[in-house]
Amino acid sequence: MSNLLYRLGRSAATRPWTFIGAWVVLSLVVIASSAAFGRQLEESFEAPGLDSYQAAQLLAETQADPGGVTAQVVLEGQDAAAQLAPAEAALAELPKVLGTTSSVAPAGDIAIVRVQYPAVGQLDKSDLDNLKGALADVRDDSSLTVEAGGDLYFAFEEAPAGLGEVAGIAVAMIVLLIAFGTFVAMGLPIAMALFGLVVGATSMTLVTYLIDIPAWAPQLAAMVGLGVGIDYALFLVTRHRENLAQGMPVEEAVGRALATAGQAVLFAGGTVVVAILGLLVAGIPFVTGGGIAISVMVLVMVLASVTLLPALLGLAGHRINGRRRTAHRPSTGWYRWGAHVTRNATAYLVAGAVLMIALAAPVLALNLGTPDDGTKPESRTERRAYDLIADGFGPGANGPLVIAVDISQGGSVVAPLAAAIAADPGIASVDDPTIDLAAGVATIVALPTTSPQDEATQETVARLRSEVFPTVLDGTATTAHVGGQTATFADLGDRVQERMPRFVVAVLLLSFLLLAVLFRSVLVPLKAVVLNLLSVGAAYGVLVMVFQWGWSAELIGVESTVPIVSFIPLFMFAILFGLSMDYEVFLLSRVREEYRRHGDNTRAVIAGIAGTGRTITAAALIMVAVFSGFVLGSDPVVKMMGVGLATAIFLDATVVRMVLVPATMKLLGDANWWLPGWLDRLLPQLDSAPVETPAGVAIAPPPQAS
Numbered sequence: 001m002s003n004l005l006y007r008l009g010r011s012a013a014t015r016p017w018t019f020i021g022a023w024v025v026l027s028l029v030v031i032a033s034s035a036a037f038g039r040q041l042e043e044s045f046e047a048p049g050l051d052s053y054q055a056a057q058l059l060a061e062t063q064a065d066p067g068g069v070t071a072q073v074v075l076e077g078q079d080a081a082a083q084l085a086p087a088e089a090a091l092a093e094l095p096k097v098l099g100t101t102s103s104v105a106p107a108g109d110i111a112i113v114r115v116q117y118p119a120v121g122q123l124d125k126s127d128l129d130n131l132k133g134a135l136a137d138v139r140d141d142s143s144l145t146v147e148a149g150g151d152l153y154f155a156f157e158e159a160p161a162g163l164g165e166v167a168g169i170a171v172a173m174i175v176l177l178i179a180f181g182t183f184v185a186m187g188l189p190i191a192m193a194l195f196g197l198v199v200g201a202t203s204m205t206l207v208t209y210l211i212d213i214p215a216w217a218p219q220l221a222a223m224v225g226l227g228v229g230i231d232y233a234l235f236l237v238t239r240h241r242e243n244l245a246q247g248m249p250v251e252e253a254v255g256r257a258l259a260t261a262g263q264a265v266l267f268a269g270g271t272v273v274v275a276i277l278g279l280l281v282a283g284i285p286f287v288t289g290g291g292i293a294i295s296v297m298v299l300v301m302v303l304a305s306v307t308l309l310p311a312l313l314g315l316a317g318h319r320i321n322g323r324r325r326t327a328h329r330p331s332t333g334w335y336r337w338g339a340h341v342t343r344n345a346t347a348y349l350v351a352g353a354v355l356m357i358a359l360a361a362p363v364l365a366l367n368l369g370t371p372d373d374g375t376k377p378e379s380r381t382e383r384r385a386y387d388l389i390a391d392g393f394g395p396g397a398n399g400p401l402v403i404a405v406d407i408s409q410g411g412s413v414v415a416p417l418a419a420a421i422a423a424d425p426g427i428a429s430v431d432d433p434t435i436d437l438a439a440g441v442a443t444i445v446a447l448p449t450t451s452p453q454d455e456a457t458q459e460t461v462a463r464l465r466s467e468v469f470p471t472v473l474d475g476t477a478t479t480a481h482v483g484g485q486t487a488t489f490a491d492l493g494d495r496v497q498e499r500m501p502r503f504v505v506a507v508l509l510l511s512f513l514l515l516a517v518l519f520r521s522v523l524v525p526l527k528a529v530v531l532n533l534l535s536v537g538a539a540y541g542v543l544v545m546v547f548q549w550g551w552s553a554e555l556i557g558v559e560s561t562v563p564i565v566s567f568i569p570l571f572m573f574a575i576l577f578g579l580s581m582d583y584e585v586f587l588l589s590r591v592r593e594e595y596r597r598h599g600d601n602t603r604a605v606i607a608g609i610a611g612t613g614r615t616i617t618a619a620a621l622i623m624v625a626v627f628s629g630f631v632l633g634s635d636p637v638v639k640m641m642g643v644g645l646a647t648a649i650f651l652d653a654t655v656v657r658m659v660l661v662p663a664t665m666k667l668l669g670d671a672n673w674w675l676p677g678w679l680d681r682l683l684p685q686l687d688s689a690p691v692e693t694p695a696g697v698a699i700a701p702p703p704q705a706s
Contacts, residue, residue: 001263001266002259002260002263003259005258005259005262005263005266005306006255006256006258006259007255008258008262008306008307008310009254009255009256009257009258009259009262009306009310010251010252010254010255012254012307012310012311012314013250013251013254013255013310013311013313013314014251014314015311016311016312016314016315017311017315018311019307019308019310019311020308020311020312020315022307023195023199023304023307023308026199027195027198027199027202030199030202030203030206031198031202033206034202034203034204034205034206037206038204038205038206038208039205039206039208039209040124040205040208041204041205041208041212041213041214041215041217041218042121042208042212042213042214042215042286042289045286045488045489045492046285046286046488047283047284047285047286047491047492047495048285049283050488050491050492050495051465051481051482051483051487051491052481052482052483052484052487052488052490052491053488053491054404054481054483055402055403055404055481055482055483055484055487056119056404056483056488058404058405058406058441058481058483059402059404059441059443059483060119061436061439061440061441062434062436062439062441062443068098068116068117068118068119068120069116069117069118069119069120069123069150069151069152069155070114070115070116070117070150070151070152071114071115071117071131071148071149071150071151071152071153072112072113072114072115072148072149072150072385072389072398073087073091073112073113073114073115073131073135073146073147073148073385074110074111074112074146074147074148074149074384074385074388074389074392075087075110075111075112075113075138075142075144075145075146076109076110076144076145076146076147076388077109077142077143077144077145078109079142079143079144080104080108080109080110080111080144081104081108081111083142083144084102084104084111084113086141087113087138087142087144087146088100088102088113090134090137090138091113091115091131091134092115094115094127094130094131094134095127095130096117096118096122096123096127097115097116097117098116098117098118099116100113100114100115100116101113101114101116102114103393105391105392105393106392107392109392110388110389110391110392110393112389112392112393112397114150115131115150115152117151117152120151120155123152123155123156124156125156127152127156128152128153128155128156128157131148131152132148135148147381147382147384147385147388148381148382148385149373149381149382149383149385149386150373150382150385151485153373153381153382154373154485157382166629167625167628167629167632168226168625168626168627168628168629169190169226169626171621171622171625171626172190172230172622172625172626173186173190175618175621175622175625176189176190176230176234176618176622178618179234179238179614179615179618180237180241180320182319182320182321184316184319184320185237185241185320185321188233188237188309188312188313188316188320189229189230189233189234189237189309190230191312192229192233192304192305192308192309192312193225193226193229193230193233193301193304194226195304195308196225196229196297196300196301196303196304196308197222197225197226197229197297199300199304200221200222200225200296200297200300200301201218201221201222201225201297203296203300204217204218204221204293204296207292207293207296210292211288211289211292212285212286212289213289213290213292213293214286214289214290214293216290217289217290217293217294218293220290220293220294220571220641221290221293221294221296221297222297223626223627223629223630223645224294224297224298224575224579225294225297225298225300225301226626227579227622227623227626227627228269228272228298228301228579228582229301229304229305230619230622230623230626231582231619231622231623232265232268232269232301232302232305233305233309234615234618234619234622235261235264235265235586235615235619236257236258236261236262236265236305236309236310236313237257237309237313237320238261238615239256239257239260239261240253240254240257240313240320241320241321242257243256243257244318244320244321245321250313250314250317250318251314253313254310254313254314257310257313258306258310260589260593261586261589262305262306263589264585264586264589265302265305265306266302266306267514267515267518267585268581268582268585268586269298269299269301269302269305270302270514271511271514271515271578271581271582271585272295272298272575272578272579272581272582273295273298273299273578274507274510274511274514274578275507275510275511275573275574275575275577275578275581276291276294276295276298276574276575276578277291277292277295278291278503278506278507278510278574279291279503279570279571279574281499281502281503281506282495282496282499282500282503282570283495283499284492284495284496284499284567284570286567287567287570287571290571291571291574294574294575298578332610333613334609334610334613334614335606335607335609335610337609337613337658338605338606338607338608338609338610338613338662339606341609341658341659341662341663341666342602342605342606342662342663342666345662345663345664345666345667346663346667348659348660348662348663349660349663349664349667351659352655352656352659352660352663353534353660355655356534356535356537356538356651356655356656356660357534357537359537359538359541359542359651360534360537360538360540360541361541362540362541362542362544362545362548362549363537363540363541363544365544365548365549366540366543366544366548366564366569367455367544367548367563367564368493368496368497368563368564368565368566368569369453369455369458369489369490369493369562369563369564369565369566370452370453370485370486370489370490370493370563370565370566371453371562371563371565371636371637372386372398372399372451372452372453373385373386373398374386374387374390374398374451374452374453374560375453375558375559375560375562375636376636377557377559378559386398390451393447394428394447394449395448395449395450395451395454396427396428396447396448396449396450396451396457397447398451398452399448399451399452399457399484399485399486400445400446400447400448400484400486401445401446401447401448401460401461401464401482401483401484401486401487402443402444402445402482402483402484402487403421403443403444403445403446403464403480403481403482403483404441404442404443404480404481404483405417405433405441405442405443405444405478405479405480406440406441406478406479406480407435407437407440407441407442407478408440408441409476409477409478410476410477410478411435411437411442411478413472413473413476413478414433414435414442414444414478415433416472417444417469417472417473417478417480418430418432418433418444420468420471420472421444421446421464421468422446424460424463424464424468425449426448426449426450426456426457426459426460426463427446427447427448427449427460428447428448428449429446429447430444430445430446430447431444431445431446448460448486452485452486452489453562453563457486457490458490458493461482461486461487461490464482465482489565489566492566492567493566495566496566496567496569496570500569500570500573503570503573504573507573507574507577508529508533511525511528511529511532511577511581512525512526512529513525513683515528515529515581515584515585516675516679516683517683517684518585518589519588519592519673520673520675520680520683521672521673521674521675522674522675522676522679523668523671523672523674524588524665524672524673527661527664527665527668528581528584528588531580531584531656531660531661531664532576532577532580532581532584532652532656533577534656534660535576535580535648535651535652535656536572536573536576536577536580536648538647538648538651539572539576539644539645539647539648539651540569540572540644542643542644542647543564543568543640543643543644544564546558546643547561547562547563547564547636547639547640547643548561548562548563548564549561556631556639556643557639558636558639562636564640565637565640568637568640568641568644571641572641572644572645572648575645576644576645576648576649576652579623579645579648579649579652580648580649580652580656582619583616583619583620583652583653583657584657584661586612586615586616586619587608587609587612587616587657587661588608588661590607590608590611590612591604591605591607591608591665592604592673594607594608594611595673601665601666601669601670601672601673602666602669605662605665605666606662608662609658609662613658616653616657616658617653619653620649620650620652620653620654623645623646623649623653624646624649624650627641627642627645627646627649628642628646629642630642630643630645630646631643631646
């Protein structure tokens with residue numbers, strides 16, 4: 001493989017405009033095809049097989065479709081009851097509205113109108129815009145305070161545009177400028193990453209022909225892609241500059257950079273993709289679609305790194321170093337650090353492991369749930385509507401349970417079922433059942449006594465299914481299912497907990513095999529898997545501390561404690577495990593090069609730290625800056641991803657990569673590189689032999705340090 005990459009790198013550097021032109025054509029084709037043929041991204045959070053999914057399927061058959069999307073409009077004021085009728089009539093006339101229901105709080109100063117829409121797939125952002133226009137008219141025509149929230153806002157309201165992404169790129173530019181010292185060297189990784197970002201993001205609407213992609217996936221894919229793209233370019237440019245400093249011609253320097261660092265990029269990217277594709281085993285369609293979207297973005301960045309970037313390096317020539325021509329020297333500071341850690345390996349291993357385990361310990365209190373409108377900032381209308389509804393009707397009114405009853409074989413038990421539901425201690429009130437004889441479905445809307453994110457609400461849902469329904473329906477042909485957003489997210493949490501073990505095992509096994517193929521070792525990939533698990537566990541623990549326990553939550557704009565969104569642990573595990581392997585691959589590739597050169601394990605570990613410490617630190621700073629852009633958003637779900645990703649990358653590049661890895665490799669000694677003969681024969685062989693310089697290419701000796 002190294003020789004193939006070497007030839008690819010030399011070819012790109014020799015004919016840069018051919019490769020650059022090919023990327024330009026590709027981007028134009030993707031953009032044009034996306035505009036002409038791209039399909040709309042999905043907004044659904046459904047998962048076949050769940051009880052809430054069965055409820056949604058039944059409710060979709062009814063004329064009013066109470067299982068579809070709802071918007072909750074709240075009117076507050078002394079005349080709320082008197083002005084409710086005209087406001088409800090105006091909302092009922094909006095396009096695609098199936099119907100409305102309303103109620104007035106006992107005090108008479110708060111009224112609510114629930115606006116019913118069809119399933120989310122039949123809607124778009126224009127429907128939310130129409131609702132907002134109608135609400136503005138109600139405000140103008142009355143003295144009432146009007147707020148709104150609900151599913152429609154959840155699906156289509158865009159968070160206020162922040163400077164997070166721009167700030168992340170700005171920090172990346174500063175770090176690259178400091179690391180490389182020239183604007184050309186700084187600009188190439190940014191240019192390549194942005195170019196790949198455009199191609200990857202615009203391709204999402206085309207990927208929907210293969211699998212449904214959730215509407216939120218491109219943002220997450222863009223953040224991951226931007227981070228890995230700049231990181232991969234950073235490692236390649238660093239190795240290229242080292243080669244130039246040794247006196248190699250530009251084309252030779254590019255070829256050798258791709259043959260060494262490029263191989264690490266391929267395997268690092270492959271590990272990221274494998275980890276993320278592990279989401280396939282979760283069996284949750286929108287999670288699978290999100291994983292595919294991120295994988296496509298990472299693949300685009302890997303391809304750009306090994307084809308577009310070498311062309312840009314060839315085009316830049318020696319300008320990448322500016323006017324300075326100094327020999328590359330490993331960092332003396334990082335050399336001393338590596339030597340210090342290896343001399344005190346046992347102490348550092350124990351201290352580092354204790355720190356990571358302590359950070360991971362809170363994961364035992366992990367509570368999967370759904371942050372609702374009550375967790376949004378008070379500046380948002382959804383939060384104000386949530387608070388008004390809770391004040392006027394009780395906390396459960398913000399998360400009604402929509403119970404679908406299949407009465408196609410007879411509906412005589414609907415009334416007794418409604419009475420039994422109302423008698424449950426977790427239910428505050430039950431509306432009169434709505435019966436659609438043509439569809440054979442009855443609908444019962446029940447308001448819990450507790451808020452949507454409260455664990456007690458999940459217990460109520462479980463109790464209705466396991467105790468209340470069987471008591472009334474056993475021996476009949478009637479079935480009942482609990483739906484609505486609250487039940488849907490509770491079910492998703494259960495599905496995640498059920499599928500998480502096999503997902504984790506699949507990712508660990510595939511990652512182990514990839515690293516075993518690359519490093520021809522058993523203990524090196526095993527150590528990498530264990531240490532990366534520590535990084536992910538620590539990130540989970542920090543999420544619990546910040547979001548569930550509220551530690552320093554106000555510093556990032558979180559106004560109340562919230563449960564961890566059910567599908568975030570899946571995505572975080574896949575993304576973080578893959579990204580953690582990036583630094584492992586880059587560091588250990590250098591260590592292995594040194595070990596093969598002289599066979600001294602301790603010396604190789606120190607040289608690997610010295611040769612990559614500065615670069616890995618710069619790469620981690622860039623990744624942390626990019627992911628911190630999530631934290632600056634207003635949505636708690638987005639903040640969770642930002643905190644988790646940034647924390648894990650920081651810990652992985654510092655405690656794990658610069659403390660635990662050298663300490664464990666020192667203690668393991670030559671056993672690091674042990675591979676049983678039978679396994680060596682089973683694993684595919686890579687062409688990792690040193691590349692040969694073509695005849696006629698002279699490499700000047702590196703300049704001597706003064």
